[in-house]
Amino acid sequence: MTSLVTEHLAAAPETALRHFASRLAFETDCWDVRESMKAGNPDFVLVDVRSREAFAEAHVPGAINIPHRTMTRERMAQFAEGKLFVVYCAGPHCNGANKAAIRLATLGYPVKEMIGGVAGWRDEGFPFESGRDSAAA
DSSP states (O other), X not given: OOOTTTTSOOOOHHHHHHHHHHHHHHEEEHHHHHHHHHHSSOSSEEEEOXXXXXXXXXXXXXXXXXOGGGOOHHHHXXXXXXXOEEEEOSOTTOOHXXXXXXXXXXXXXXXXXXXXXXXXXXXXXXXXXXXXTTOOO
């Protein structure tokens, strides 16, 4: 007798390896972002893609605010070609990070999503900053 878990066979280990390795090319998590930011001089730009108002209320420390709708070639030209962006929005119920990732990739920038967004950061118990002090990119 099979369970609901084993009703569908698991992928072969080689297939699983390709699948999970490719996911890490597209996403990172709150813990890795926090540890990288705490270490100082991160090798990516952390971008909160929510509205300026939501950013001012609470955001991940070290993040800058660039709402995804404002990601134009002109706006992003201040960043070095090839600079990695890590984008986040409110959480799993929000697709703003996906929209931002599409815009950045279209402009030729490498990009990852911080899975969980603000909700994930909060679930981890990590602190937030407030105010617009980090809003200027």
